[in-house]
Amino acid sequence: MGKTSDFAQNSGESKSSHKLRSRKIIIISPNGLSDAGGVERVMLYAYRALSEHGFQVGIIDQKALAKSRIGQFFSIFKRRVLGFLGQSFGLSIIANRERRSGAFIINNGYAAFFARSDILFCHGCVRAARLAQHRVRFEQRRLDLSKLQEHFDNTEIPRPIRLIERLKLSLYGPDEIAEMIAGHHARIIVAVSEHSRRDWQRYYHLSSGKFEHLPNTVDTKHFHPTSELKEQESSKQSKRVLRILFVGSLTYLKGLDRLRTTVEMAQETGKNWEFIIATPSSFNTEKFASKQNVTIRKSMSFAELPNLYRSCDLLYFPSIYEGFEMVTLEALSSGLPVVGTDVGAISVLYKAGFPGVYRIDPDDFDQISDDFEIAASRWKDPAEKQLLHNLVDANYGISIWSQKLIEIVEACYE
Numbered sequence: 001m002g003k004t005s006d007f008a009q010n011s012g013e014s015k016s017s018h019k020l021r022s023r024k025i026i027i028i029s030p031n032g033l034s035d036a037g038g039v040e041r042v043m044l045y046a047y048r049a050l051s052e053h054g055f056q057v058g059i060i061d062q063k064a065l066a067k068s069r070i071g072q073f074f075s076i077f078k079r080r081v082l083g084f085l086g087q088s089f090g091l092s093i094i095a096n097r098e099r100r101s102g103a104f105i106i107n108n109g110y111a112a113f114f115a116r117s118d119i120l121f122c123h124g125c126v127r128a129a130r131l132a133q134h135r136v137r138f139e140q141r142r143l144d145l146s147k148l149q150e151h152f153d154n155t156e157i158p159r160p161i162r163l164i165e166r167l168k169l170s171l172y173g174p175d176e177i178a179e180m181i182a183g184h185h186a187r188i189i190v191a192v193s194e195h196s197r198r199d200w201q202r203y204y205h206l207s208s209g210k211f212e213h214l215p216n217t218v219d220t221k222h223f224h225p226t227s228e229l230k231e232q233e234s235s236k237q238s239k240r241v242l243r244i245l246f247v248g249s250l251t252y253l254k255g256l257d258r259l260r261t262t263v264e265m266a267q268e269t270g271k272n273w274e275f276i277i278a279t280p281s282s283f284n285t286e287k288f289a290s291k292q293n294v295t296i297r298k299s300m301s302f303a304e305l306p307n308l309y310r311s312c313d314l315l316y317f318p319s320i321y322e323g324f325e326m327v328t329l330e331a332l333s334s335g336l337p338v339v340g341t342d343v344g345a346i347s348v349l350y351k352a353g354f355p356g357v358y359r360i361d362p363d364d365f366d367q368i369s370d371d372f373e374i375a376a377s378r379w380k381d382p383a384e385k386q387l388l389h390n391l392v393d394a395n396y397g398i399s400i401w402s403q404k405l406i407e408i409v410e411a412c413y414e
Contacts, residue, residue, distance in 0.1 A: 024056045024103045025409075028095055028112045030087065032061040035302035036280075038216075038326050039108055039123060045217060046106065049402035050409070060098070060112075065090050081174050088113050088178060104412070107186065110178035118412055120186035122211075124323030124344075125199035127176045132321040132343075133253055134169055140257075180204040188412060190214045192324035193348055212408050215348070217401035218329035220393040223306050225335030225385035242273045242376055245312035245336070247305075247327045248319070250277070250284035255318035255341070258362040262318070263291055265365045273372070276312055278305075309334035313376040318362045319343050332356055333392040335385025337375035339368070356388045 031037065033044040050057045065071035070090045077086035092114035099105050099116055107117035110126070172180070183189055183204045190212050191197035197211045248254045259277075266273045277288065278297045288294040300308060309315070315331035315338045322344025329345060331338050337356040340346045350359045356379055358371040379385060394400075 024058060024098075025050055026058050026060055026095060026098045026103045026105050028060045028091055028105065028107045028115065028117075030062050030065075030091065030111050032063065033059060039111075039121075041326065042121065042123070042216060043106075043108065045219075045398060045401065046405060049398075049405055052402075053406050055409075058098075058103075060091055060094055062087070065094065068094060070094060085174060085178070091115070104409070107182065110175055110182050113178035113182040113185075115182070115185065117182070117186040118188065119408065120182055120189045122183075122189050122191040122196050122200055122323070124192070124196055124321070125203065126179050127172065127203040128196075128199035129253060129321040130173070130176070131169070136320050176203075183210075186210070188212055188408065190408060192216050193344065195347070196323045214401070214404055214408065215396060216324045216326050216329065216345070217396050217398050218326060218333050218392060220333050220389065220397045222302075223309065223330045223333040224389050225382065226310060240272055242271070242314075242372060243276060243312040244273055244372065245276045245278065245309065245315050245331070246317070247278045247308075247315065247330075248317075249281070250279050250287070253320050255320060255362065256284060256287070258318035258341075259316070260287055262316070262362075262365065262368060263288065263294055267291070267293055269365075269369075271369065275316075276308070278308060305330065306334060309336050312336060313380070314339055314372060316340065316372075317346060318360075322346075324348065328357075329392055329396050332388050333396075335379065335382075335388050337379040337388075339371050339375055355391065 027033075027043050027047060029040060029043040031040050033047055034040045035044065047057055047059070065087065066075070068090070070093050074086035074090040077083050088110060091112035095105050095107070095112050095115035095117075099118075105115060105117045105119070107115050107120045109121065109123060180203075183200055183206050187210075189197075189200065189206070189210050191200065192215055194213065197208075197213065200206055200211075201208060246259055250256050250259075259275075263275055266275075271293075273293060275288075275291075275294045276297060277285075277294060278300050279285065280299060282298060285296050285298070288296060297308065309331055313336075315327065315336050317325070317328060317338060317340030319325070319341055320343065325344045325346075328338050328340070328349070332349075332354075337358065338346060339358040339360055341362050342350070342359050346357055346359060349357045356375070358375050360368050360371055362368070379388065
């Protein structure tokens with residue numbers, strides 16, 4: 001009797017599974033699928049995981065939009081806010097049409113803010129990032145004014161200006177409103193970190209029951225330590241040059257000013273450090289043009305990144321705000337310790353006691369210097385680097401991430 005019952009249950013699950021696989025899944029990713037950016041890479045991993053699991057997966061991106069009549073209409077809005085809103089609304093119309101035809105929609109942030117998404121990936125919070133940026137700027141201005149008070153009187157910011165700034169900050173920008181609408185239109189929101197979930201709940205007034213937690217992943221087969229660079233390691237040690245890597249765009253939000261200050265302090269104090277800055281474009285690279293201790297690497301391919309990580313001693317990441325940055329996972333998977341601010345993956349991993357992660361105060365150069373030296377010395381042994389890689393693979397590898405994604409997708413059908 002028990003066996004018959006089990007067979008009937010399994011048979012029902014098989015039919016449900018078949019029905020699930022027969023439904024088309026549409027991923028909305030404006031820039032398509034690639035290894036170029038964070039969102040594009042996560043969606044590439046999602047595409048592969050779902051396809052390998054038997055789902056029929058399609059993509060809606062800028063190219064698909066441009067070929068449609070809707071895209072041709074919205075193409076007249078090409079500049080700034082109107083351009084972003086036009087593209088997002090156009091993608092939403094296409095996605096909603098697919099959903100009415102029975103497709104399962106996976107969306108990203110405000111990419112298609114008016115779409116009725118089954119799953120919406122929350123990679124961070126635009127509102128929280130804006131407020132974090134404001135807090136850092138305000139604190140820096142306060143410190144600058146305190147220095148001026150030694151020489152001048154009445155250096156306080158005028159009250160009317162402070163009130164205007166508060167009013168501007170209280171208003172939501174177009175991208176923040178779009179992200180809020182996207183959240184309210186989604187069935188399930190997949191947050192890459194708990195603080196991202198809390199930010200969306202707080203600023204966008206969303207129910208906690210809407211959220212699932214799925215941290216970002218890393219391709220540990222691509223990012224791994226190797227013994228091939230032993231000669232180079234010996235050369236580095238003989239010269240006693242500490243090679244410090246920064247990976248990301250050179251923007252204020254990513255910690256541009258903090259990075260520049262650290263570079264300048266290293267020069268002033270005579271540190272034998274070399275900063276390698278890997279950035280996707282020439283934007284703001286001129287700010288480091290005269291720095292002899294800086295090497296700029298622009299537009300590096302995904303294939304070049306593993307050797308770049310392995311050629312350095314540590315990753316420095318002084319960002320102001322992050323959801324759950326992939327560069328931290330990539331560095332650790334390559335056997336590289338990470339020194340950075342209390343944001344994103346660094347915050348999560350540090351609090352969990354994950355080895356090889358060092359949290360610093362970006363304004364305390366002495367602490368930064370000490371942690372640079374400690375991290376580089378502690379994690380230089382190949383066996384220790386392999387330990388970091390193995391821990392990342394066990395907790396954040398693609399196979400683990402893919403299985404969790406499939407479970408979230410299948411739960412939407414129950």
